[in-house]
Amino acid sequence: MQVSHKPSAVSVSFDEPNLVSSAGLLPVMTLARDAGLHGLADEWLSVPTDKGANAGLKVASLVAGMVAGADSIEDMALLRHGGMKRLFSGCYAPSTLGSFLRSFTFGHVRQLDAVASRFLANLGTRAPLLGAPAASDFVFVDVDDTIIEVHGYSKQGSGYGYSGVRGLNVLLAIASTKDSAPVITAQRLRKGAANSARGANRLITDALSTLKRVHVGGRLLCRFDSAFYGHAAVSAALAGGAEVSVTVRMDPAVKRAIAGIPDTAWETIEYTDAVFDEAASTWVSKAEVAETVFTAFSSRKRDEQITGRLVVRRIPELNRKTADGQETLFDTHRHHAFFTTVAAAVLDTVEADKTHRKHAIIEQVNADLKDSSLAHLPSGVFAANSAWLVAAVMAYNLTRAAGLLAAGPFGKARTGTIRRKLIHVPARIATSARRIRLHLPEAWPWKAPWQALSDHLYPPPRPA
Numbered sequence: 001m002q003v004s005h006k007p008s009a010v011s012v013s014f015d016e017p018n019l020v021s022s023a024g025l026l027p028v029m030t031l032a033r034d035a036g037l038h039g040l041a042d043e044w045l046s047v048p049t050d051k052g053a054n055a056g057l058k059v060a061s062l063v064a065g066m067v068a069g070a071d072s073i074e075d076m077a078l079l080r081h082g083g084m085k086r087l088f089s090g091c092y093a094p095s096t097l098g099s100f101l102r103s104f105t106f107g108h109v110r111q112l113d114a115v116a117s118r119f120l121a122n123l124g125t126r127a128p129l130l131g132a133p134a135a136s137d138f139v140f141v142d143v144d145d146t147i148i149e150v151h152g153y154s155k156q157g158s159g160y161g162y163s164g165v166r167g168l169n170v171l172l173a174i175a176s177t178k179d180s181a182p183v184i185t186a187q188r189l190r191k192g193a194a195n196s197a198r199g200a201n202r203l204i205t206d207a208l209s210t211l212k213r214v215h216v217g218g219r220l221l222c223r224f225d226s227a228f229y230g231h232a233a234v235s236a237a238l239a240g241g242a243e244v245s246v247t248v249r250m251d252p253a254v255k256r257a258i259a260g261i262p263d264t265a266w267e268t269i270e271y272t273d274a275v276f277d278e279a280a281s282t283w284v285s286k287a288e289v290a291e292t293v294f295t296a297f298s299s300r301k302r303d304e305q306i307t308g309r310l311v312v313r314r315i316p317e318l319n320r321k322t323a324d325g326q327e328t329l330f331d332t333h334r335h336h337a338f339f340t341t342v343a344a345a346v347l348d349t350v351e352a353d354k355t356h357r358k359h360a361i362i363e364q365v366n367a368d369l370k371d372s373s374l375a376h377l378p379s380g381v382f383a384a385n386s387a388w389l390v391a392a393v394m395a396y397n398l399t400r401a402a403g404l405l406a407a408g409p410f411g412k413a414r415t416g417t418i419r420r421k422l423i424h425v426p427a428r429i430a431t432s433a434r435r436i437r438l439h440l441p442e443a444w445p446w447k448a449p450w451q452a453l454s455d456h457l458y459p460p461p462r463p464a
Contacts, residue, residue: 016428019082022068023427023438024419024450026087028402029064030457035122035401037063037394040115047103057090058100059115059391064088065097066373066395069419073098073378083429086436101384109386113187113206116394120183121213127401131180133218138177138355141185141207141222141242142362143233145171145196148370148377156382159192168377169194170389173207174365177218181412182365183400184393185210189377189386196227201236208240221245221342223359229339231297231304238306238341245340245356248296248310257294257310258335265290266314269350289313291349296339308341311352364414369396371416399423405456406449421446422453 032038038056045055065076076094085091092100104112123129133139147167150158160166169190176182186207188199204222211220220242224233226249237244248254271287294310314333338356340347347355373392377385396415403410403418410418427438444450 017083018086018429019426020084020087020429021081021426022078022423023425023440024402024423024453025064025068026438027453027457028067028398028423029060029088031123031126031402031405032060032063032119032398034457035119035126035398037115037119037398040118040122041112044111044115045108046111047100047108054090055100058092058097059112059394061090061092062097062101062388062391063395063398066392067399067419068423069372071373071375071378073101086429098379098384101379101387102381104381104383104387106383106386109383109390112387112390116187116390116397117185117206117210117213119394120185120210120397121215123397123401124214124216127404129180129183129397129401129404130175130177130214130216133177133179133216135217135219137218138221139211139216139218140176140358140361141173141204141211141220141237142176142182142359143171143173143200143204143207143222143224143228144359144362144366145169145190145194145227146366146370147192148374150192150377154380155377155385156380157189157191161192161194162196167192168382168385169196170366170369170374171196171200171203172362172365172393173203174362175207175211175214176361177216181400181403182361183397184365187389187393189382189389191382197230197233200224200228201232204233204236205240208237208242219243221355223356225359231300231306234296234306235304243340243342244308245338245342245352245359247336247338247356250335250337253298254294254310254337257292258312258337261290261292261312265292267349269313269353271313271315287313287315289349289353291344291352294339306341308339309344309352310337310339311349311356312337313353365396368415371414372396372419402453406453408449408452410449422450425450 037060041059042056047055065079068078070076073094076097079091147161147163147165148170149165149167158166158168161169169192171188172184173186174182175185186203188203222237222242222244224246226247229246229248234244266288269287269289291309291311296306298305313336316333340352373395379385399415399418403413406422425440427440430437
């Protein structure tokens, strides 16, 4: 591509009142209105009147800004340019939205959590967020935490956690199926030095309660890493009607169980750099898997102990200092084990291992959020940042629902892709016969999915 004009032939002026840079916000925020975002915020939030007046409009403004890519309070100014006030009412100034966030307390954040939960349930009635899983299929609930880096000492609650980075700790629970992209079902902001499992049992309970509102079928399976291997988190998942698959720490009880697995029980699995041998119809790999019966938390009272399966994956421990032709006298292995309550008749050893490894899907959600509204936590007030996190989650789920309604490749696309191709579409506003018409770019490559989203929310008039 090359510039087609000389510099002297180009001039610029910011004077067009009928242009908008993010026309995709119109159908997306129509979806938010139809899902009851404004009414839910007005009903549940009790922020003081001087700051919390029109709470529904202010929450919707925050969500709209994040859908359009805002990652700071100042970025909310993108809602007030050109013809935006012809398309939307309640286009608040960034300073007004900042004051609104800073008026939140912990109780108000929990009220906003209730809004997010019910908003997700309402979105689920308008878009197939989790598809239509069969009774035998799993709905996966993955829980993990991540650090949002901050700079300076003015952020309330910031500190150095397990990553060695100064920040605040975000705990998330996501839900997905084998055929659907993840949505976020629960969230919590914690101080930076918080232990990963702190408050996880309450979050798991909230996440499973939200899934019941969405009314999806299938069996629930909670997947955790070793940081959440504890009685509180596991028992909360079981009490909520879910099965559990959790990585275990190599404590003495686990090591004894692994040592008791016979050599004949190990089965080769498809793993990194594995090769399929068509003649033998098997995978040639150095990774093997086996399982044994295991009782977790055996040091607790008998009625608090949980019996299930310990599935172990082992990989040869290679001695890189060994010279060529100088083989080791005996094999040593690295072991990776997880505990699951899913019966072997439902998931055999190999399938259970594959299923558990897909817990890593939550890292994609963490990266997606950090690429958009959670690139920063914009306030020095902890409660304001907590409210910002909840709004970011609602924006993520709303964007995911819009992508599903647009269909095509957007059903599983990153929210950044949806934002770039469906939200950030420039348009000129025209009015005819009291109807608003948006003139979008000619030959826009993603015209068909954008039109599908628009037609779903603004059905064309039927012919006479």
